[in-house]
Amino acid sequence: MRLSHAIAVTIAVLGLLAGSTSSADPRRDAILAELLAQAKKEEPGFARFAADRGAAFYRATHQGGKAGTASCTSCHGPSPLDKGKTRAGKDIEPMAVSRNPARYTDKADVEKWFTRNCQDVLGRACTAREKGDFITSMMGQ
Amino acid sequence: MKAAAGDRWVKVWDRPTRLFHWLLVLLVVGGIVTGFVAPEWWMGVHVWAGYGLVALMGFRLVWGIFGFEYSRVVSFVYPPRDTLEHLKGLLLLRPPHHVGHNPTGALMVFALTGVLLGLVVTGLLVLGGEEKQGPLAAVVGYSVGALAKRAHFWLTMLLLAMVAGHIAGVVAESLLTHDNLVRGIVTGWKKLPPGTPVPSPRSARPVLAAALLAVLAVAAGVTLHGLSRLPPPPSLRVLARNVTYQKECGACHYAFNPSLLPASSWAALMSTLREHFGEDASLDGATTRDLASWLVSNAAETFDTESANRLRVVAADDPYRISSAPYWLRKHASVPPEVFARKGVRTRVNCHACHRDAESGRYDDQAIAIPKE
Numbered sequence A: 001m002r003l004s005h006a007i008a009v010t011i012a013v014l015g016l017l018a019g020s021t022s023s024a025d026p027r028r029d030a031i032l033a034e035l036l037a038q039a040k041k042e043e044p045g046f047a048r049f050a051a052d053r054g055a056a057f058y059r060a061t062h063q064g065g066k067a068g069t070a071s072c073t074s075c076h077g078p079s080p081l082d083k084g085k086t087r088a089g090k091d092i093e094p095m096a097v098s099r100n101p102a103r104y105t106d107k108a109d110v111e112k113w114f115t116r117n118c119q120d121v122l123g124r125a126c127t128a129r130e131k132g133d134f135i136t137s138m139m140g141q
Numbered sequence B: 001m002k003a004a005a006g007d008r009w010v011k012v013w014d015r016p017t018r019l020f021h022w023l024l025v026l027l028v029v030g031g032i033v034t035g036f037v038a039p040e041w042w043m044g045v046h047v048w049a050g051y052g053l054v055a056l057m058g059f060r061l062v063w064g065i066f067g068f069e070y071s072r073v074v075s076f077v078y079p080p081r082d083t084l085e086h087l088k089g090l091l092l093l094r095p096p097h098h099v100g101h102n103p104t105g106a107l108m109v110f111a112l113t114g115v116l117l118g119l120v121v122t123g124l125l126v127l128g129g130e131e132k133q134g135p136l137a138a139v140v141g142y143s144v145g146a147l148a149k150r151a152h153f154w155l156t157m158l159l160l161a162m163v164a165g166h167i168a169g170v171v172a173e174s175l176l177t178h179d180n181l182v183r184g185i186v187t188g189w190k191k192l193p194p195g196t197p198v199p200s201p202r203s204a205r206p207v208l209a210a211a212l213l214a215v216l217a218v219a220a221g222v223t224l225h226g227l228s229r230l231p232p233p234p235s236l237r238v239l240a241r242n243v244t245y246q247k248e249c250g251a252c253h254y255a256f257n258p259s260l261l262p263a264s265s266w267a268a269l270m271s272t273l274r275e276h277f278g279e280d281a282s283l284d285g286a287t288t289r290d291l292a293s294w295l296v297s298n299a300a301e302t303f304d305t306e307s308a309n310r311l312r313v314v315a316a317d318d319p320y321r322i323s324s325a326p327y328w329l330r331k332h333a334s335v336p337p338e339v340f341a342r343k344g345v346r347t348r349v350n351c352h353a354c355h356r357d358a359e360s361g362r363y364d365d366q367a368i369a370i371p372k373e
Helices: A002-018 A026-042 A051-059 A107-122 A128-139 B015-036 B040-066 B080-091 B103-129 B142-177 B181-187 B206-228 B243-248 B263-270 B285-297 B306-311 B326-332 B337-341
Strands: B008-011 B189-192
Touching (some): A026 A107, A026 A128, A107 A128, B015 B040, B015 B142, B015 B181, B040 B103, B040 B206, B103 B142, B142 B181, B142 B306, B181 B189, B243 B285, B263 B285, B306 B326
Antiparallel strands (some): B008 B189
């Protein structure tokens, strides 16, 4: 019971952090809670996700990935509020939750895209902290 | 009309026959221009020129039975002796006079009729077999259509040579007989030297002609209606929208109809999704299997459309990329790179930007509409 209690508290805290600008969704909250538990396992002493770290991660040019896709912005564009474009010319809906409330509510979908895009941009899988920061950042925009 | 002493003016070509001749000229020129010069999406006009030719020849056949004397086929069927006589006369530069078609001209009429008939038949076979359009779409296979296309081309070459021969013949005959044959087919009157025998002409039977034409038109209509009701064979099936395919593959690129790649390409491509055109496109095992089996079972080999037949042949060094296939490159060679960069197109793989029927996999010539910007 203690774990679920901790999750509930986390959800409440995150809700306070993010709920002011984004529409809350229990499925998204569950995804974040799971990532938080994983991040704590990966990094003992890890406390909580940070939107500013996520925003920096989104803008950064990363090493180790493919030359054509060194940053999230390569396809998603400079602002998560706007549409992006795939290399094959398809629109990508905005990443910010305020513009696209369906974002980060389907766990399999979230996993699929992190798996693919972290490989392409970073040349490795993302850590739970990177994923959590990313989603937290997108919830605040 | 001014005439030399003793010359006789005879009404030879009746109005329907003159109209037929010039409409035929119009349709043949139209067919040649749309067949050789006009862009692909003019194919509809070419096909209508063909249907017009069928109607026109149907009419001429009937008028060849019930028309005015010189329009009747029996009036210009000559025994070989007369034909030889006329040819000999031509060589000696003094061909004997004939009121209607002369024997050599009659030969040309029959030859032209045969070639035009051949063009119509092969055209319908190409339309049905290759383009999967028209009355024979459900009946004729692609390979027959491809063969017919070669015949259609060579018959056109033959027709061009015969048109040249026809014009040369008209000029030669006009000079040698001092009778302007072109004026004849415009006004209907021919000038004959004194002493030329003019038989009493049989008059036209327009009511009978109209009745026979009506019968032929009804027969053609019934045949076309019957053919159009034939169900399309499985090789022309229309695939239902695959929701998973649209969602997973369509997220990044236009979701190509599976008939655009052979089964071997789809199978290999689906087993290498981690390296998919320079990106990681991996999917979970079950989804990958489902999509791969759907793609393979609807691959190019299972369709008989033109694109499926042509794109079965892939580039050896780039077998997954539709836009690297020899046929794709050939068909798009005349499209300037600037067109692919337009806002409405963006990339070479946005097929539906220009091909309005891309989702069906048909890629009809008439369905091409290139965005202006």
